[in-house]
Amino acid sequence: MKTLTTSALTGAGCLLLGALALTNCQKSALSNDSAISADGEAAKKVYVAPGKHDEYYAYLSGGFNGQVDVYGLPSGRLLKVIPVFSQNPENGYGYNEETKPMLQTSFGQIPWDDLHHPKLSRTNGKPDGRWLFVNGNNTPRIARVDLSTFETAEIIEIPNSAGQHCSPYPTDNNEYVVAGTRFAVPIATDGSGIQDVPLDTYKDKFRASLSFIKVNKESGEMDIDFQILVPGFDFDLANGGKGPSADWMFFTSYNTEKAGTLKEIGASQNDKDYLAAINWKKAAEYARQGKAREIPANYYHNRMDEKTHTAVSTQMKSVRVLLPEDCPGMMYLIPVPKSPHGVDVDPTGENIVVSGKLAAVIPVHSYTKMLEAIKNKSFDKDINGIPVLKYESVLAGEVQKPGLGPLHTEFDNKGNAYTSMFVSSEVVKWNVKSREVLDRIPVYYSIGHLMIPGGDTQNPDGKYLLAMNKITKDRYLPTGPELAQTAQLIDISGDKMKMLLDFPTFGEPHYAQAIKADVVSKNSKKFYRLDENKHPHATTKEADARVERKGNQVHVYMTAIRSHLAPDNIEGIQVGDEVYFHVTNLEQDWDVPHGFAVMGNQNAELLVMPGQTRTLKWVPTKSGVTPFYCTDFCSALHQEMQGYARVSPK
Numbered sequence: 098m099k100t101l102t103t104s105a106l107t108g109a110g111c112l113l114l115g116a117l118a119l120t121n122c123q124k125s126a127l128s129n130d131s132a133i134s135a136d137g138e139a140a141k142k143v144y145v146a147p148g149k150h151d152e153y154y155a156y157l158s159g160g161f162n163g164q165v166d167v168y169g170l171p172s173g174r175l176l177k178v179i180p181v182f183s184q185n186p187e188n189g190y191g192y193n194e195e196t197k198p199m200l201q202t203s204f205g206q207i208p209w210d211d212l213h214h215p216k217l218s219r220t221n222g223k224p225d226g227r228w229l230f231v232n233g234n235n236t237p238r239i240a241r242v243d244l245s246t247f248e249t250a251e252i253i254e255i256p257n258s259a260g261q262h263c264s265p266y267p268t269d270n271n272e273y274v275v276a277g278t279r280f281a282v283p284i285a286t287d288g289s290g291i292q293d294v295p296l297d298t299y300k301d302k303f304r305a306s307l308s309f310i311k312v313n314k315e316s317g318e319m320d321i322d323f324q325i326l327v328p329g330f331d332f333d334l335a336n337g338g339k340g341p342s343a344d345w346m347f348f349t350s351y352n353t354e355k356a357g358t359l360k361e362i363g364a365s366q367n368d369k370d371y372l373a374a375i376n377w378k379k380a381a382e383y384a385r386q387g388k389a390r391e392i393p394a395n396y397y398h399n400r401m402d403e404k405t406h407t408a409v410s411t412q413m414k415s416v417r418v419l420l421p422e423d424c425p426g427m428m429y430l431i432p433v434p435k436s437p438h439g440v441d442v443d444p445t446g447e448n449i450v451v452s453g454k455l456a457a458v459i460p461v462h463s464y465t466k467m468l469e470a471i472k473n474k475s476f477d478k479d480i481n482g483i484p485v486l487k488y489e490s491v492l493a494g495e496v497q498k499p500g501l502g503p504l505h506t507e508f509d510n511k512g513n514a515y516t517s518m519f520v521s522s523e524v525v526k527w528n529v530k531s532r533e534v535l536d537r538i539p540v541y542y543s544i545g546h547l548m549i550p551g552g553d554t555q556n557p558d559g560k561y562l563l564a565m566n567k568i569t570k571d572r573y574l575p576t577g578p579e580l581a582q583t584a585q586l587i588d589i590s591g592d593k594m595k596m597l598l599d600f601p602t603f604g605e606p607h608y609a610q611a612i613k614a615d616v617v618s619k620n621s622k623k624f625y626r627l628d629e630n631k632h633p634h635a636t637t638k639e640a641d642a643r644v645e646r647k648g649n650q651v652h653v654y655m656t657a658i659r660s661h662l663a664p665d666n667i668e669g670i671q672v673g674d675e676v677y678f679h680v681t682n683l684e685q686d687w688d689v690p691h692g693f694a695v696m697g698n699q700n701a702e703l704l705v706m707p708g709q710t711r712t713l714k715w716v717p718t719k720s721g722v723t724p725f726y727c728t729d730f731c732s733a734l735h736q737e738m739q740g741y742a743r744v745s746p747k
């Protein structure tokens with residue numbers, strides 16, 4: 098390891114560890130170059146021959162690109178980019194009339210977000226390959242991606258929230274997807290949203306919200322069941338219990354030393370922060386029993402209608418809230434080293450691992466001991482009515498000298514844990530029972546999350562680990578001031594970890610999920626059925642293609658099939674008209690989309706899937722003859738899929 102500088106390790110992504118200087122440990126951690134098996138053996142392990150399929154789908158969050166990027170593992174080949182919170186000119190998502198409502202929020206249509214955490218839906222604690230839940234960090238939202246189409250099916254805005262980081266964590270049977278706010282904010286109880294109050298009223302007025310979102314078993318549709326409003330906390334990350342602890346959800350919180358003035362925010366003076374343990378079954382019971390107060394709230398629920406393939410945006414008017422002080426036995430606080438980041442529960446559901454970014458040890462808390470401590474009322478004190486358990490009474494033990502800057506932990510199928518070390522740029526393997534460090538491998542550089550397929554569930558695979566690194570530096574050819582973030586695939590099947598592969602990623606992957614390919618591929622849709630197309634502007638026969646004027650609106654009912662568009666010569670449009678091209682793709686075959694673009698159009702293009710209808714709005718600003726054409730090379734006569742629109746002055 099040669100040229101790594103302090104600046105390489107500071108100011109990365111979501112973590113403000115800039116204050117930490119590079120230490121000597123850094124060097125020793127990185128000197129272990131022998132762990133990289135850049136040899137034929139590694140190449141063989143990641144080589145997927147032409148025409149062969151990968152073993153896993155991996156869904157990497159795109160971070161600040163607002164997308165989910167799908168890769169095959171072990172090859173690291175990019176399979177698809179799924180736009181979720183961000184407009185995508187490539188396929189018109191967020192530009193066409195059908196998908197624009199997906200981006201509706203109480204702030205207006207927001208064309209971007211910061212997407213951190215993908216989580217697969219589960220059945221009995223096992224990823225079932227049906228949906229992928231993701232969070233929008235900036236304008237608080239949770240989305241559901243349908244894995245039969247790899248398209249965003251639903252986005253729900255989260256009211257009473259700011260910095261929706263602590264999400265979306267599903268319970269073992271998708272009873273709930275849980276979403277927590279990062280910033281406590283002054284929440285108005287009259288539906289007016291976040292209040293305008295003096296910033297030094299933090300102590301009295303600011304509350305963080307933890308949202309419990311119900312998921313419909315058949316349709317996957319989401320609905321906020323209730324929120325818990327917690328005073329004086331900032332939540333960071335969460336994870337659900339499993340098996341015996343499946344009724345609990347654990348959240349890390351920080352900045353708990355806030356004494357009421359802003360000056361103290363960000364100062365990590367306390368020796369300890371807290372892990373919040375919430376019994377969600379009990380919370381749901383309290384909500385059912387009428388303990389939840391309904392307060393006005395203004396947020397949007399957007400979902401793709403399955404028949405019309407058009408997003409329907411509904412403004413919601415209220416939300417039910419629970420206050421921990423009204424609900425004894427629902428919430429407890431467990432001390433953890435200061436400034437915690439990730440919390441991860443091992444496959445048995447017994448061990449709760451908390452990573453403190455600034456901590457010298459990794460504490461492992463015991464679920465059994467937690468229950469005992471609660472039963473024996475082994476409380477230290479309470480904070481705003483929430484009991485604080487004694488650190489020692491819940492602690493199973495600590496991993497000593499793990500490395501620097503522990504962030505996230507995942508598990509294999511042999512009782513081992515793997516923790517990412519941001520500051521010392523390494524993955525550290527340790528045994529969950531003995532808490533002994535077994536192995537370490539350097540990663541390049543400054544790892545954030547790591548991911549083992551199933552490594553956050555009851556059934557992890559023990560083959561691969563994916564490291565997602567914040568800083569790339571000298572790993573790839575220089576590409577100007579910015580380099581793509583890097584993912585690194587590590588073989589964890591043996592005693593020693595082995596580096597297999599580097600591959601560049603999009604945006605900034607925070608977390609990822611992976612699943613055996615066949616679980617998803619067997620349900621993958623090949624095309625939409627034309628006879629099921631209930632879009633109000635669908636044209637399912639070419640003979641019905643036409644142009645209709647309604648006032649200053651011009652509706653073009655267009656069909657696309659290899660190799661022509663109908664109608665292809667359109668007259669009668671005037672400058673300033675609102676022209677809607679409703680393009681129906683008549684193909685009934687896999688992988689034959691048609692594109693549609695108009696010169697001078699303000700709204701990107703359309704990419705219309707077989708059997709689907711998509712609408713492009715165009716307001717012509719100039720008179721003249723305007724060509725349009727199919728953008729996707731669809732057949733030998735693709736260049737012939739074109740036409741003209743004549744625009745006359747008003």
Ligand code: CUK
Pocket residue numbers: 110111213214262334438504505544545546607608
């Ligand atoms: S976070 Cu980015 S490395 Cu948003 Cu889960 Cu930890």
Ligand code: CUA
Pocket residue numbers: 657659690691692727728729730731732735736738
């Ligand atoms: Cu249709 Cu090219």
